[in-house]
Amino acid sequence: MHLLDWIVLGAILALIVGYGIFKTRNINTTESYLKGTQTMPWWAIGLSVMATQASAITFLSTPGQAYDDGMRFAQFYFGLPIAMILLCVFVIPFYYKLNVYTAYEFLEKRFDLKTRTITAIFFLVQRGLSAGLTIFAPAIILSSIIGWNLNITNLLIGFLVIVYTVSGGTAAVSQTQKQQMFVILTGMFIAFLILVQKLPEEVGVSNAVDIAGYMGKMNIVDFNFDLSSKYNIWSALLGGTFLFLSYFGTDQSQVQRYLSGKNLAETKLGLLFNGIFKVPMQVGILFIGIMVFVFFQFHKAPLHFNQANVNTIKQSEYAPQYANLESEYEKVNNEKRGAIYKVIANDKENKPNEAAIANMNALEAKERNLRNEAKQIIENYSDENNLKLETKDADYVFITFVMNYLPTGLIGLLLAVIFSAAMSSTASELNALSTTTVIDIYKRSFVKNASDKHYLRMSKFFTLLWGVMALFFATFISLFANLIEAVNIIGSLFYGTVLGVFAVAFFFKYIRGNAVFLAAVVGEIIVVTLFILDLTEVISLAYLWLNLIGCAIVIFLAMIFQAIRPSKNEPEVKLSLDE
Template identity: 30%
Template sequence: MKFEALDWAIVIAFLIGNLVLGYILGRKVTTAKEFNLGSGNTPWWAIGLSVIATYISALSFLGAPAWAYKDGLAALAIHLNYPIVIILVTGFFLPFFYMSGVASIYEYQERRFGQLSRAVMSSIFLVTQGLSTAAILFATALVLKFITGISIPAAVVIITIMALIYTTMGGMLAVIWTDVFQAVVLFGGAIIILIALFVSMPTPVGEVLAHLKQLGRLSAIDTTPDPTVATTIYSGLLGMTLFHITVYGANQMMVQRTLGAKSIGDAKKSYLLMGYAAFPIYFLFFFIGVLAYGYYDGKPFDQPNQIILQFAAESGVPGLLGILAAAVLAASMSTLSSAFNSMATASVVDFYQRYFKKDGDDAHYLRATRYATVLWAVIIIGPAILYAQSSGSILEVLSKIGSYFVGAKLGMYGLGFFSKHTTERGLMVGVVAGFAIISFVATQTEIAWPWFCLIGGTATIVVGWTASRLLDGKQAEWSPFSVPGQQARFAREGRPLKDGNWNTMPGAIDRQSLWLLAYLAATLVGLALFEHMV
């Protein structure tokens, strides 16, 4: 493997483009609000592409093919649920956050329950986001190591510095627009890899696909009613639906960019874009992994996350390794920049401003957020290096880690939205019980990790509600920050129920989003037909 001059030119041009864009946008940022939320004039499609690029990181570019190399297209079941997820998130979560004008979505928890709930939820976000960002750093470091031979620690530091520079300069505005640029590079690179695999197959593609079908690797719908299997259609459409609701509805990194949209309609449209785009994107990444299995005839790899890198190096296609490196860097830097910005925002708004410096001016909080951005970038370097000890798909490893925490998020927001009698004291008991039960299930049973969110969330809700009744009794009225409380408030104050064609009241599902259900049905039918048509 040799990284040629053309490859270096592609990567250097990509990096310079990001830095220049960050510098230009950074000159427009003068307030903490602009740093956290953007200008307020960003078009919805740019925010939508930013949402897509942020979640589809290097973990997807390297980890999804590695996962499919091991499990075939069945792994795609984990990502079939986005239409359901987006309908619920745009109907319940976004209206609460957007209409309240908050910078941190965890401020909702304080308004609904109290400051301890806010601190707990924000802390869970910071821990889980730190771990996932570290995994993304590691995945990208693999690319640099593969290309240049430098050590993982050195690669981690280099990548962190590159992403940190433009994020610190431009805040959310730089995050969104560099994400748009990076999304083009990311998906363009994936399509080129797919084409190169088709062209480079040692035998005719038709024969390869027929062989893969015989092996069962083109079957994306596993109807086995077995909770110990992670990639069944049931875990994908039930367990992982709840998992992804917390990812898109209760995650500061994902929601934060929508809070700076021009209107609630634009915020919702940016998420609807993800609802439609997720399936073809993930199908692309997992199908690449399946084709790689055919190309290598299933030979084992010591580090499966390097399978696509190995292919690019061996293909002999000029510039392909450079395109792949730029695509992986694009995938990583889009997520890293969003993570740095959102973690800094949560740290300053939820903790520093709330407990340590309540009377600072805007310039002070802008500086504090930039310092916090640098601090979090430094902190995650350690865990990123430790991920080098893991084996298997880094995407699957990270999903398993995240599944320990999402139950608490689901329970806290579920009780906040729909429970009349839940109090903060009872909620905290429920959160502790939920973590305890998930720890037991994960270590003492064979139940697959996609079900952890359902189990942990149910435990948090049941124990939290029961403890609230025992500790604090019945509550006389619905909280104004529950869904029924909001609906009563809208009626009492005569608030408009629509902004254009979009609902502003939490709990009201937009007619436009219901088309996603038809789209979901079409994808399931398409996957069933795909296997039979090969």
């Protein structure tokens, strides 16, 4: 990288961290540290909520997801507006009425302490793992760019986040996320403009979209009902909606963001803003991935996008075999480019030629086979030498374009996008993990009557502790097939169960604590078992369905357990907004 890129990257990160520390220098109570100053307007809430969800993984993996699989991942977000409306109507008013620090406080008021504790533990486990992933993702990129040891890079990124999160708590997270979202949106927009500008003169955006469509990349909506399919309209509207209901309604990393709003009305507007704007934002990021795909149809694309793997193979006994593949790949790539120009020429004359399109797609399939052969070579070498080389390279697609084709200075800006996103989501996670640990576990069950200074000190200590643990997780994480999927898979293992508990709390007033607690334990065991069965290919079940299945199982079992063994000694708790 050029010196100017390092200056741009360093300046943006230093300004964000410094701004967060400066704006929260007067935070000196536990309430202000964990809940913020509660002065955020609706637009700031919306940006904060979006920034929490939009991790570095979003900007590394989503374009690569589109490059490999097309636009169908966009369906994942179709349930988001529905979830936002339901939360604004049924959930958020209760949180404001009860004046809670965490979502799990509500469950003790509704059920009992053990139900509150187990849901808090579910959150701590899954969000703690996810925090490791959000540090690990950008660390991979920086380590591969400058040749640093991955563990050292993890420590560097984690340190930046921990500094201002420990310093200012919720207020620091909320203050910095506005700047981070500005950097993110600006950077991605510039990347899109450069992609369009670097297409051949005779290839416009409409031509690029047509080519992507002919190659099966514009497959936004899939109406086929298939439980094994990761992304279709049914898994999105059912599984996806339940995932978002649980994530935004019960995950403390999100609840904490909107509980810092001025009032209930501002919070509702902020969530609705997120529901409306998030979908086109994700579609836009996917479309950037599509444009990267089209861009590499006219520029030489690597046989394998993870250059570290390529360097390793080229120094092994597999080097001649890999070189032959590269030679064949370049030959096919040149043939395909000619076929693409022929398709474009036919389209401009309004004479689409099916034979030309079929030839183009046949060459694309041949290219894909060569890429798979390259991955097989890498896998063979990895197995023979007991290494852990990851053959999936989709997460390296976008950063390859950034590093090789963006002008000097803008490379630093796009890297700042990745690190800003990593810092915003990781800071939110550490902040939420600390709040849940202090409020739902430490203060509630261990040290109940200490001073406010003690709880403030412990809040900062647990923020630091979870930061260290996230770094530990990041050290031992290996790449999944796609990082954006990895985060959602981890969430889907727990979100359905937790959402089921909350659904019982809101809509099944006769069910008491013992029944829902037992249902949550059994339900989580079933969800994990289903995931393992899918992982071992005993069954075929896309992970998004785990959110719906987990929620339904908990509700069903809670009703059965309550009917089998009525809890005569448990007081009936009635919570309403009219009380």
